[in-house]
Amino acid sequence: AQKITQTQPGMFVQEKEAVTLDCTYDTSDPSYGLFWYKQPSSGEMIFLIYQGSYDQQNATEGRYSLNFQKARKSANLVISASQLGDSAMYFCAMREGYGNNRLAFGKGNQVVVIP
């Protein structure tokens, strides 16, 4: 079974609009971490935001926020005020348990911001 599911097709977003990228996960471990990475066409994976399973509040980092719904096992990324530089592939990833080096990645969401 897939650990991380990202099913949205490629998205076109108007500049300055907000966009939500869906991510659902599957784990039976009570301790886990969820990550979002951005990968522009240049190839580098850029860490955006982290949410721990025990965190009481949704994570925020500048224009990025994570809508964490634990009961639904979802960790959607919200990008506010989209910019042209936000055009990229976005990957949701999960690490289960402590002392675990493995990240399970979703298939990614392609976002294109249009002026």
Add this chain to the structure above:
Amino acid sequence: DTEVTQTPKHLVMGMTNKKSLKCEQHMGHRAMYWYKQKAKKPPELMFVYSYEKLSINESVPSRFSPECPNSSLLNLHLHALQPEDSALYLCASSQEPGLAGDNEQFFGPGTRLTVL
């Protein structure tokens, strides 16, 4: 310094060549990773080094040989590759996971490898 560097950026090699990819970080991280990524796909984990020892090998063919000479450096030696090995090879590093969960991996810019 919060950067992971990788050299070369691009590499074209024949199936009989021997080449090496290099990765370096100076963040004091004790875990380093090699990933392979095909176009429009997520990265696939290949190897993990933890405290300079190989801790994870995801059943990678022996034509890929990792090496961790010290805590800052990670190499990937390539020999007798196949055209299907053409991909983006990403290096990453992180603090060794302990009780803290937020142990993000920092990635380098990658090496785009083409095998002819």
